Amino acid sequence: MKSFITALQFLTRIHVKEQPDLTVEDFGRSTKFFPLVGVLLGLIYMLVTWCLVAVFGWANFVTTILVLLPVLMTGGLLLDGYMDTADGVFSARSRERKLEIMKDSRVGAFGVIALVSLMMMNWSVLRDIKLVLIMTALFVMPVIGRMAMVMVIAFFPYARPEGMGKAFSDMADKKTVALAAITTLVFVVPWGQAAIAALAAGLGFAWLLGAWLTSKLGGLTGDTYGAVETLTETMVLLVFWVTSWIPGGLHILWR
Secondary structure, eight states: OOHHHHHHHHHOOOOOSSSSTTTTTHHHHHHGGGHHHHHHHHHHHHHHHHHHHHHHOHHHHHHHHHHHHHHHHHHTTHHHHHHHHHHHEEEEEHHHHHHHHHOOOOOOOHHHHHHHHHHHHHHHHHHHHHHHHHHHHHHHHHHHHHHHHHHHHHHHHHHSSSSSHHHHHHHHHHHHHHHHHHHOOOOHGOOHHHHHHHHHHHHHHHHHHHHHHHHHHHSSSSHHHHHHHHHHHHHHHHHHHHHHHHHTHHHHHHH
């Protein structure tokens, strides 16, 4: 329970209790519960979606709220890592300089461009997903995204000799991956073939992104973990967007 609450309060704005004496090992042990935090977020996204659509219908305003909801629930933690990663990776500097840029608290031009592009993509894709698929997509999205984060934490080296992200990397053993994977499968597979396709595409994309970032940085960092999670969520939405418009896509989802 302590590890789950640690994961919950680290990854979201949901505050359950004070934890003044946490160690880096406590944070590392919480990694296995990342997908379970995604389950809770997915339930919140579904509930908010149902309420908004019941009141306003499937309006542009509702889509905007749903795009902003993950930012509000996480406090922008993962987006911050995504922007820092964009600033560093696209800087065309040496590996060492890229890592220095990523540690800078200031956001550069590449980070701003990356954020705006991501928000535009998420809004457009979410807007074009069939209404019947929206709640399914929003539920599995944070689960798959956080499973992707666990995967890259466990299987790719850490780029720095120290740092917050290293605690997660050091503690992510086979048991961590197994528990996270079981949680993900239990909560994603029952939603049907489209959800399974989103899981496969999301994890495949996350692996390729992790490998590419490792080739650029010599490993991953806490910032790149956020980037992987953020972009994997967009990949999940893209799979549901494709499912919405291919012939027989709705039948595939519910079969």
